[in-house]
Amino acid sequence: xxxxxxxxxxxxxxxxxxxxxxxxxxxxKYDTIIALGRGGLIPGAIxxxxxxxxxxxxxxxxxxHDDGKYLETLVYQKPNSISGNVLVVDDINDSGKTFEAxxxxxxxxxxxxxELLYCSLTTKHDTEFNENTISGExxxxxxxxxxxxxx
Numbered sequence: 001x002x003x004x005x006x007x008x009x010x011x012x013x014x015x016x017x018x019x020x021x022x023x024x025x026x027x028x029k030y031d032t033i034i035a036l037g038r039g040g041l042i043p044g045a046i047x048x049x050x051x052x053x054x055x056x057x058x059x060x061x062x063x064x065h066d067d068g069k070y071l072e073t074l075v076y077q078k079p080n081s082i083s084g085n086v087l088v089v090d091d092i093n094d095s096g097k098t099f100e101a102x103x104x105x106x107x108x109x110x111x112x113x114x115e116l117l118y119c120s121l122t123t124k125h126d127t128e129f130n131e132n133t134i135s136g137e138x139x140x141x142x143x144x145x146x147x148x149x150x151x
Contacts (some may be wrong), residue, residue: 031084
């Protein structure tokens with residue numbers, strides 16, 4: 001049985017601040033946020049306000065079955081309008097499979113965008129996707145994180 005760690009709204013506020021400050025310090029202005037549905041929708045909205053990015057798009061993607069096992073075929077719905085420098089947001093960079101799938105999709109479907117940065121509130125230390133990523137924190141646990149928006 002996997003243990004669960006509850007992430008609080010205070011944690012979300014702190015991690016969102018860490019991410020937004022890191023992005024601001026980079027000096028790169030992002031034009032579009034792609035929030036990965038469902039876990040990245042709330043962090044994406046928070047960051048869109050903190051960074052004053054008005055083009056907030058949803059990329060609905062599912063890489064897991066309800067039992068937590070990975071899907072062989074990804075299910076996704078492409079965003080409507082992606083342009084300029086793009087920030088992809090999710091709540092957690094766990095195995096890296098979601099960011100890997102999104103990276104492949106974006107580079108295939110939107111080859112003319114500018115800078116591409118992946119960010120998550122948390123990242124598992126053993127993730128397999130580290131290409132152009134930032135995180136509010138890197139965690140060294142195999143425990144399941146339960147965010148406030150999870151049931």
